[in-house]
Amino acid sequence: MFHPNTDADPGQLSRFSWRSEPWKGYSHAVLGKGEIGGAWAEMKNSDERTVSYAENMDLPKFTYADWWSATHITTPSDRPFRSDVAHYYQDYVHAVGIADAFHPHTEVTHVITMEEALAAGWCACGDVKDGKQCEMCAKFGYVVCGYVTQGGKAARVPFSMRAKAVVLATGIFERPKWLGGVVGEDADFVSHELKDIVSYNPACDDVTNSRQDSLVPSTANWTYPTPPASPRLSLSAASDPYLIVGSGLSAADAIIHLRAQGVPVLHIFHHPTSRNPHYSTSPLAACSRSVYPEYAALYRRMKRYATGMSRAKEDDSGYEGLVNARVVELKRAKDGRKMVTMQDEEGRVFSQAVGGVGILIGRKIDMGFLKGQAQEQILASREETNEEENNDVRMAELVHNSTISPSSRRLSLDFTISSPLRKVDPYSFRAVRPVKQRKEPRLYAIGALTGDTFVRFVLGGGLGVLWDLERWLGKSRKSRTRVVAE
Template sequence: MKLMMLQGLEGRSNNVVSLLFDCLNLPCADLGLDSDPLLHWQYHPDKYVDHVVLGKGPPGGSWQAMDGNVLTISLSRWMELPGMDYRSFGGGGPPTCRNSRASVASMAKYYSEYVKLKRLQENFRCGTVVTDVKPLANDQWLVTGVEHAGDEGALDMPFHYVTSHLVLATGNYDRPNKLKVPGDSEPYVIYSLLELERMVKQNKLSEHSDPVLVVGAGLSAADAIIACRFHGLPVLHAFRRSSGDPGFVFRQLPENMYPEYHKVHQMMTDGGNSYKKYKSLPEHKIIEIMPDYKVRLMGPGDGGSAACYVIKVSAVIALIGAQPDLYFLPQSGVGLGVKKDLPVASRSNPIEVEPFSYECTEAPGLYAIGSLAGDNFVRFVHGGALAFTSHIHKQLSDCEASAAADEAVEV
């Protein structure tokens, strides 16, 4: 009956609860409408569920580790959390339109301030690293880790929790995909835009340097090209597809809202002939990275045959996707995905969860939300949070009712 009620919902998630929540919270958002939510939030202290949030950094997770100058793909209103309008928050800058994109820095600040304004600080243990998660008897879980000391010279403090309900919300950015060629760990090979900015600040890269080789054809690679051009760095851009491939992600974005990405796409298809200090290398792949800042490439040769050649670079930045790092789980999470014999991957092999609770089908008491469960946009994470919270609350209520009944029998 529940499934029948949800038939007809459409959106950018395959999870029915996430779609339902999104339709109520952002009605007709994908049609370009800026409609008010159909939800009303009301605080019930008696419904509070005791919980703790463990994370390596401050609240906001991966948003705190990204380059703050980059604009979000989603509109700012799609990035909001319940009960706190991003427009009124403003990110410390000028007033923001709900139909505009926000900077990563302002969203990182918004998420941190959300925790403070909602008085959730005592539930957050920042600077913690989970090292091991083990299943115990009676569907419980033992979570072990260390909390990094804030003072220099102080010792890290170990911790452990025993819980009946454990939620995985690690995101998808902990382990960047490597090039998997000889030399892909050379010091001048980097896998994040933040590291590129750091090299510029350290004067390791300048407009007089050899070209930076950008590898990849997605939005992150486009961000790297934009950053290089901003700093005046010469760029060689290698990607495996042909320049006219209709499958580029840029084609899915409205040009009036994402002009910078369409400019990069134009540069890629133009080949770089009209753009100073940029040259695209379509249908190219990296063969070898050498210690002396030389890279061996393979690309189209004369007559349709492949050709190898060597180029001199100042850095290689490879932005070809990332995967979640579930090292702390038994078998690193293998067996939890839809494809049981493969590692968890947000797009190709998300964790298999029950549709209305987000509880892992293979592990009672273990839940997964966000990209781990296939919800790759912030606007769909709310539905997963609602689903597992509702399920946990119902279980706790059932336990209390059972305990009360037992007590009545004993009396």
């Protein structure tokens, strides 16, 4: 209802209207160790476009189109730059008046139940006796601890707070994956982050020239792109090729950016072949030529190498695919050149000088901040997940089963999540343990943790949690932000 039939017939008006009723709200705090916007905040200087269309980036009450018309005089494109979306989300919290609830640069290191905290001698009131709750602490379910970064890592100020309930909205992209077992993978010329490879778009520096200042609300604290702190890659067409490892969208973004700068690229990717039929096809295979021409063009190049078509290398000057190859070693030669030793699909070992290496093979979840009972509430046991005894990092991986409907001009990605979570109620999004030993405080999981990997699905999780809080606290069953179906 928020965006009716958006895949097949975009542009239809929302069936929702929104009215803020802050006097009915709950006291809450949103903690994040980065800037407002989460993973999007890291794309403030990206010159890549989003996979989704602009209307699917909308949040309630103040849409992306509203933001664009207030800050630009040009017509927005169907697929916006990721840097624009990042700034939209940062400005959004000010435009709708919720900025006070956000606490960026706040790293959570511990989430523990109040019961365990009191047993360990912790009490916010200083009135704990023999592990019994004081009158004030008895109202809360959890203790949340961590650090607030002020002016750099050297100034980390510890904090602790009590919470009646905790909502996990951390996403699944916490830490980049490594190949593992590769000598030199920690070398200074190796990156596991797309943001280290994709430099900012210089055109964004002058974005204020296209603003309509008279349309910007005076009460909003608007933000605009600034140049990144790190220098741009000092690579050119004359450089040694840049090696990219990966078959997904991040690897594709890096390759597209490097080729646009004229930098030659070596690309290691997986593709099903007669020798390795078990490998999955890249999700780029689902990209329509008309909707996602840049991804479709790259996939055609990859497929030519995978199928052994003649003259592939000559046809793709500046790009060379290494199908199902693997990295053996990364090191600097005596003359300072960056060297990569690889093994191809047939077992031949060879070395190549490179300008740099980008290993973009996905990301994994890190929920090590959940301790004790809080961890047991929502994370599956080692036996349930077949984890090693000493592995305390739970991982969730996206398996792409990508399809595109012939009747749709949009890309439809069917994400199946292999989750480390125990059962999460599909209506309240509350963690549900198979067998409860005692009445437990409320712990929720929303967003990518439950398979809702796109912004367009974010409303469902938030409304589900709010519905459960309404039932629990015995207040009105009406939403704190009233949603009226037209």
